[in-house]
Amino acid sequence: DTGVSQDPRHKITKRGQNVTFRCDPISEHNRLYWYRQTLGQGPEFLTYFQNEAQLEKSRLLSDRFSAERPKGSFSTLEIQRTEQGDSAMYLCASSSQGEAGNTIYFGEGSWLTVV
Amino acid sequence: LAKTTQPISMDSYEGQEVNITCSHNNIATNDYITWYQQFPSQGPRFIIQGYKTKVTNEVASLFIPADRKSSTLSLPRVSLSDTAVYYCLVGDIEVYNNNDMRFGAGTRLTVKP
Numbered sequence: 001d002t003g004v005s006q007d008p009r010h011k012i013t014k015r016g017q018n019v020t021f022r023c024d025p026i027s028e029h030n031r032l033y034w035y036r037q038t039l040g041q042g043p044e045f046l047t048y049f050q051n052e053a054q055l056e057k058s059r060l061l062s063d064r065f066s067a068e069r070p071k072g073s074f075s076t077l078e079i080q081r082t083e084q085g086d087s088a089m090y091l092c093a094s095s096s097q098g099e100a101g102n103t104i105y106f107g108e109g110s111w112l113t114v115v
Numbered sequence: 116l117a118k119t120t121q122p123i124s125m126d127s128y129e130g131q132e133v134n135i136t137c138s139h140n141n142i143a144t145n146d147y148i149t150w151y152q153q154f155p156s157q158g159p160r161f162i163i164q165g166y167k168t169k170v171t172n173e174v175a176s177l178f179i180p181a182d183r184k185s186s187t188l189s190l191p192r193v194s195l196s197d198t199a200v201y202y203c204l205v206g207d208i209e210v211y212n213n214n215d216m217r218f219g220a221g222t223r224l225t226v227k228p
Contacts, residue, residue, distance in 0.1 A: 042218030106158035
């Protein structure tokens with residue numbers, strides 16, 4: 001399977017703990033995106049990378065959220081001091097710059113439950 | 116920013132053709148129109164993308180009128196497995212910013228036997 005891969009698929013954590021999600025994009029894609037989705041809502045954009053550069057992060061929900069893509073390949077999304085309101089599905093997606101239409105391909109998501 | 120408007124929900128029956136229309140009055144010259152399908156607890160899945168006129172693939176057709184202010188996703192002969200949320204997105208072909216590829220609430224399609 002050469003699609004976008006996310007890990008873990010499910011995470012249950014206690015309030016106040018830190019969690020980290022990993023995303024492996026489609027191998028030839030240089031753009032990587034993180035979204036958050038809550039029940040009944042469409043995905044909400046958080047941040048995106050072009051290669052290793054984080055070109056947009058103003059939509060990260062708070063300073064507890066951070067993302068990295070150190071070598072321009074996989075990316076991590078970390079949430080520090082989790083709160084119950086952080087419970088959601090976190091989606092990673094990737095695309096190839098220059099591809100007509102900039103089609104974005106999504107992973108299966110990582111579900112976070114904060115108890 | 117090309118905001119999109121879609122019906123919140125639609126019902127259909129197996130074997131019927133379903134057309135979901137999306138309005139995007141402020142579409143820009145470089146914007147493409149992309150449709151995604153999402154099943155519960157899964158990431159959105161790319162269905163089809165177009166710029167103008169008609170695009171067809173093995174899954175669906177996309178009709179875009181000359182003014183590009185709307186688009187219609189057509190699903191032929193739907194089955195129960197087509198029950199999902201369908202999102203219409205409009206975005207620039209080269210430049211991504213935090214306003215592009217913004218998802219609305221989508222259209223919840225329910226296919227009945």
